[in-house]
Amino acid sequence: MTIVRDPEIADRTGVVASPLPRRRKPVPRRIRTFTADDWFSIVGATLASLALVIIGYEHLLDFSGPLGFGVCWYLVFLAIYATVVSISNPRPVVVERLVTVTLWLAAAIVVLALASAIIYTFAQGWHALVHLNFFTHDMAGVSPTAPLTQGGILAAIVGTVIEVGIAVVVSVPLGIGTAVYMTEVGGRGSQLVRTVVESMTALPEILAGLFIYVVLIVGFGMAKSGLAVAVAMSVTMIPIIARAGEVALRVVPNGLREASAALGANHWNTVRKVVLPSARAGLATATILAVARGIGETAIVLICSGASSFLTFNPVGVPMNSLPLYIYTAYTTHEKAALTRGFGAASVLLAMVLALFVVTRLLVRDKGTRR
Amino acid sequence: MTTTAAPVAAPKVPRTPRVIKPSLEGTDRLFHGTATSIGMFVLIMTGSIGIFLGYQAIPTLRHYGFSFFTQTQWQPELDKIGIAAVLVGTVEVALVAMVVAFPLALMMALFISDYAPVRIKSYLISAIDLMAAVPSIIYGLWGFFLLQPHAINLARWLSQYLGWIPIFHVDTDPNAAVWQQSRYTSSAFIAGLAVAMMAIPLACALMRAVFDQAPLGEREAAMALGGTRFGVARTVVFPFAKGGIIGGTMLALGRALGETAAVLIIISPAYIIKPRILEAGTQTTSALIAGNFGDATKSQLSALLAAGFVLFLITLVVNSLAAVVIRRSRSGATTEL
Numbered sequence: 001m002t003i004v005r006d007p008e009i010a011d012r013t014g015v016v017a018s019p020l021p022r023r024r025k026p027v028p029r030r031i032r033t034f035t036a037d038d039w040f041s042i043v044g045a046t047l048a049s050l051a052l053v054i055i056g057y058e059h060l061l062d063f064s065g066p067l068g069f070g071v072c073w074y075l076v077f078l079a080i081y082a083t084v085v086s087i088s089n090p091r092p093v094v095v096e097r098l099v100t101v102t103l104w105l106a107a108a109i110v111v112l113a114l115a116s117a118i119i120y121t122f123a124q125g126w127h128a129l130v131h132l133n134f135f136t137h138d139m140a141g142v143s144p145t146a147p148l149t150q151g152g153i154l155a156a157i158v159g160t161v162i163e164v165g166i167a168v169v170v171s172v173p174l175g176i177g178t179a180v181y182m183t184e185v186g187g188r189g190s191q192l193v194r195t196v197v198e199s200m201t202a203l204p205e206i207l208a209g210l211f212i213y214v215v216l217i218v219g220f221g222m223a224k225s226g227l228a229v230a231v232a233m234s235v236t237m238i239p240i241i242a243r244a245g246e247v248a249l250r251v252v253p254n255g256l257r258e259a260s261a262a263l264g265a266n267h268w269n270t271v272r273k274v275v276l277p278s279a280r281a282g283l284a285t286a287t288i289l290a291v292a293r294g295i296g297e298t299a300i301v302l303i304c305s306g307a308s309s310f311l312t313f314n315p316v317g318v319p320m321n322s323l324p325l326y327i328y329t330a331y332t333t334h335e336k337a338a339l340t341r342g343f344g345a346a347s348v349l350l351a352m353v354l355a356l357f358v359v360t361r362l363l364v365r366d367k368g369t370r371r
Numbered sequence: 372m373t374t375t376a377a378p379v380a381a382p383k384v385p386r387t388p389r390v391i392k393p394s395l396e397g398t399d400r401l402f403h404g405t406a407t408s409i410g411m412f413v414l415i416m417t418g419s420i421g422i423f424l425g426y427q428a429i430p431t432l433r434h435y436g437f438s439f440f441t442q443t444q445w446q447p448e449l450d451k452i453g454i455a456a457v458l459v460g461t462v463e464v465a466l467v468a469m470v471v472a473f474p475l476a477l478m479m480a481l482f483i484s485d486y487a488p489v490r491i492k493s494y495l496i497s498a499i500d501l502m503a504a505v506p507s508i509i510y511g512l513w514g515f516f517l518l519q520p521h522a523i524n525l526a527r528w529l530s531q532y533l534g535w536i537p538i539f540h541v542d543t544d545p546n547a548a549v550w551q552q553s554r555y556t557s558s559a560f561i562a563g564l565a566v567a568m569m570a571i572p573l574a575c576a577l578m579r580a581v582f583d584q585a586p587l588g589e590r591e592a593a594m595a596l597g598g599t600r601f602g603v604a605r606t607v608v609f610p611f612a613k614g615g616i617i618g619g620t621m622l623a624l625g626r627a628l629g630e631t632a633a634v635l636i637i638i639s640p641a642y643i644i645k646p647r648i649l650e651a652g653t654q655t656t657s658a659l660i661a662g663n664f665g666d667a668t669k670s671q672l673s674a675l676l677a678a679g680f681v682l683f684l685i686t687l688v689v690n691s692l693a694a695v696v697i698r699r700s701r702s703g704a705t706t707e708l
Contacts, residue, residue, distance in 0.1 A: 065524050096599035103486050106478035107495065110571060114502045117513040117568065124516070177409030185406045193414045200417040202690035204629025206657040207679045210664060211420050214427065214672055235420065238413055268402035289504075296506020298632035302661055324508050324632070331512065331636060346509050353504050361497065 041084040042101070049077035074105065121346045128344025139309035139321075144330070144338035153345045155311040156326035159226060160349075162315055163301070163322055164294050166230035167237055172287055174234070175241025179283075182242070183249040184271050194246070200239040208235040209303035217304065224306040226315035229322070232300045237290040244289060248282025249275060281363050288360045292353050298324040323349045421683065428677035430670070439677065444642050445659065447671045454678045456642045460559060460653040461682065464634060465627040467563025467648060472570035472627075473620055479571070480578035484585075485600055485608065496579070503572035511633035514565030519637070522564060523555040526649040530555075541650045557639040559653040565633040570623035577622065577697075581615025582608050614696050621693035625686045631657040656682040 053073045078098060086094045127148060128134050134152040142151030178197060182190045212232035216222045252275050260270040276283070306319030307329050314320075323345050330342025432439055435452060442453020483495045526541070527550060533539040543554040585608045593603040609616070634655050640662060641652030660675050667675060 065528075067521060067525055068528065092599050092602060096601045099601040100486060103478050103482040106475055107482045107487070110475055110479050110502075110575075111495070111498055113568060114498060114505075116517065117505065117509060120513055120517045121509055174409060174413055177406060178413045181406040181410030185403050185410075187407065189407065189410060189414070193410045196414050196418050198694060199687050199691060200420070202625050202629075202683070202686040203417075203420065204631065204657055204679075204682060204686060206629065206631045206660050207424065207683055208420070210660055210676065210679055211423060213664060214676065215423070218669070218672065235416070239417065242413065266396055267399045269398075271402070292504040296504075296508065298506065298508040299657065299661060302632075303664055324506060327508050327512070328632070328636070331515075343512070346512060349506055350509060353506065354501070357501055357504055 037088070038097075042081065045077055045081035045084055049073055049080050052076055052080075077101075118350060121343060121350055124340065125343035125345070125347035128340050129347055134341070134344055138311040140311070142309070144333040144335045146337060148337060148340060151341070153323070153326055153341070153348065155309065156321045156323045156345055157348065158311060158313065159305070159320040159322040160295060160324075160352075162313065163226045163229045163233060163305075163320065164291060166227065166315060167233035167294050168287070168291060170230065171234040171237040171241055171290065175238045175286070175290070176245050176283060178238070178242040179245030179249055179286075180271060180276075182246050184267070184275065197239045197242050201243060203236065203239075204299075205236055205297055206299035206303070208232050209300035211235070212300075213303045223317045224304060224319050225317055226305060226312075226320035226322075228304040229301050229320070230315065232304050233294045233297055236297065236300070237294050240290040240293060241286050244286030245279075245283050248279045248286060251282070252278045284363050285360050288356050288363075292356050295349065295352055295356075296324060298328060301325040302328060323352075421687075424676055424680040424683055427673050428680040431674045431677040434670075435674075439674075443644055445654075445663070447668070447674070452671075452674045454656065454659075454681060456644050457654050457656050457659050457678065458681065459644050459646075460638075461628055461655040461657075461685075463559040463645075463648050463653060464563045464566060464630075464638075464655050465624055467560055468566035468570050468627040468630075469620065469624050471564060471567040472574060472623060475567075476571045476574035476619070476623070477578060477616065479575045480582055481604055481608070483575075483579050484582035485604055499572045499575050499579070502568070503576065505568075506632075507569055507630060508632040508636070510565045510568045511636035513568070514561060514633060515637050518564060519556055519561050522561050523552055526555040526558065526560055530649050537646050538648050540647050542647070554651055555649060557637060557651045559638070559645075559648040562634045562637040562653070562655075563648070565637055566627045566630045569630060569633070570627045573626055574619040574623035577619030578612065578616055581612040581619075585611045614699060618693045618697035621689050621696065625689040625693065628686050628689065629657055629682060630655075631661055634658045635661050 050073060053069065053076050057069055057072050078101070081101065082094055082098055085097045089097075131148050131152075133149060135157070136154055137150070137152035138155035139151045139153075140155075178193065182194050182197075209232050212228055212235065216228050216231065217224055222228060256274050256278060257270055260274045261267075265273070301322045301324050305322065305325065307325055308319035308321050310318075310321075312318050312320055326345045327342045327349070330338045330345065333339075431452075435442070439453050440458075441455050442451055443456035444451040444453065445457070446452070479495075479499070483492060483499075487495055527545050529539045530541040531545040534541065534545060541554055543551045589607045589611070590603055593607050598606065635658045638654065638658060639652050640654045640658070642654055643652075645653060656678050660679055664672065664675055
């Protein structure tokens with residue numbers, strides 16, 4: 001016989017056992033997994049270990065360096081925390097607590113590393129970014145040591161946009177076409193295509209660049225140019241698009257295809273009007289992923305396009321600068337002004353990637369399609 | 372169930388099943404033809420790269436023979452060319468990267484799937500995706516300018532206390548009052564740290580995807596038996612996701628082996644087989660190609676292609692193994708990138 005104290009339940013079940021008057025509205029109890037005890041033990045352990053390490057590390061043992069300090073602090077913290085938790089908890093709980101704080105630390109390290117890379121790039125490039133000429137001039141006739149008020153990365157931006165543009169025009173139809181072939185048409189060859197495409201995602205970028213360099217530039221005597229870069233970029237982008245696109249097409253429910261066929265559509269119309277539109281978000285994500293990879297492709301531009309300081313819109317026959325190449329050349333000069341410009345270019349590159357990234361997020365969120 | 376139907380005379384069924392002919396009309400034939408030819412074109416194009424690299428490697432291998440794999444120097448003018456040192460350097464950088472990246476990626480993945488508060492979970496997933504999208508040259512600059520000044524302190528500390536282990540030894544006095552900082556810069560260790568930044572998101576994304584697929588029923592069963600979150604992870608999530616963990620790690624290893632830009636920025640080239648990862652100077656295959664293709668003659672290009680071919684074979688084996696491991700395992704068939 002249980003006594004139901006909760007008036008609501010009592011009403012509903014008809015069991016009236018308590019003399020409790022109906023005073024308060026029932027408030028759902030907040031379920032906490034982290035109690036005050038936990039808070040006190042974690043904060044206490046943090047402070048205790050900090051104090052201990054300050055005294056021991058800096059004063060008694062005469063070590064120095066923030067990194068060592070952090071590591072010692074953390075180890076001492078783990079020891080103290082484990083001790084404190086084990087006072088009132090069984091062993092599995094102690095392990096659980098230690099794992100939790102370790103995982104939080106790992107996540108913090110990863111996020112911090114990423115944030116530091118992004119923030120550092122923008123902070124270093126800031127001095128170059130505030131000058132308008134940085135975006136509207138090229139480096140023609142400007143020496144690496146010139147002040148930041150001269151020269152800019154216009155040529156590099158234009159070069160990157162043109163190269164990536166050509167690469168997208170080449171690789172999107174081929175990549176999505178391959179994905180359609182693998183999922184929709186199939187046949188005997190598709191397994192082979194899948195295997196080869198999958199293994200080609202293992203191709204290091206530098207080898208794609210070297211391949212194009214040897215075949216097109218040395219072999220056929222083509223000039224180092226934006227086109228050579230674009231072709232090499234396509235070589236690395238096609239497998240990415242094909243593979244990610246295949247995943248996107250495979251998650252289209254088969255019922256849709258069957259419904260379309262039942263309505264009398266032929267295969268081509270099914271693919272064009274049903275399958276591809278349903279997988280649009282996934283395919284767009286695949287493309288943008290590949291573009292983000294292409295934009296940052298350093299190894300290829302290093303090999304296939306000669307560095308040039310001039311602004312050119314011509315992808316054939318003349319060397320074409322690009323952002324990664326600009327950054328790398330700026331780095332090799334070891335001049336302060338050039339380095340700042342290099343970081344400025346890196347910030348622009350990073351901003352482009354970030355923009356693409358945000359677009360992908362929005363696409364995925366709107367359609368609610370899995371990636 | 373009492374209805375009993377009077378036996379109805381069965382309609383005459385033809386003995387042989389009707390033959391269904393999948394005949395394609397014109398549009399579809401064109402569509403299939405186009406798709407197939409695109410697939411074949413991509414197959415031939417990508418396949419030809421592998422074959423081309425192998426074909427180009429033949430003259431070099433014939434000329435240098437087995438010494439191509441044992442010679443450490445890369446001095447075309449002396450006709451001494453070999454990839455022994457370069458391969459060792461490549462593997463060292465990749466291994467350092469994986470030693471750093473594997474625990475971080477695993478912990479990050481477990482954190483995202485099981486431990487993170489719901490509010491920040493999606494942000495963490497985005498952060499990992501973003502991390503994968505950041506160009507490698509930016510990690511290179513980050514590693515060289517921001518990380519290196521701090522990392523050399525760690526390197527010195529390691530060589531001070533663990534210098535008796537050959538890999539942590541550095542040919543200088545780590546205890547000197549004014550220690551030689553330049554002996555610790557541009558090492559395989561620091562390059563590996565930068566490459567780890569590229570390996571972490573790749574491994575983590577795959578592991579997290581697999582962790583999330585761990586069957587809810589088994590998770591809840593473990594919880595109901597009184598398991599802690601770590602208990603659930605240990606008994607349900609990890610066994611389920613073993614394939615994903617190994618596969619993701621190997622995919623990341625494949626990427627780390629072929630990484631160019633970040634390594635090129637950080638290391639200073641040195642053509643000796645060097646187990647001392649903390650010491651300045653090493654060389655990797657991709658950095659070798661990037662540094663030497665410019666003034667290479669035809670035969671030297673062939674040598675570079677041969678080196679590239681060896682690298683490609685290694686990454687290919689690693690990636691294929693990863694694919695097999697992922698496919699064989701219970702866990703997710705879907706891998707992205």
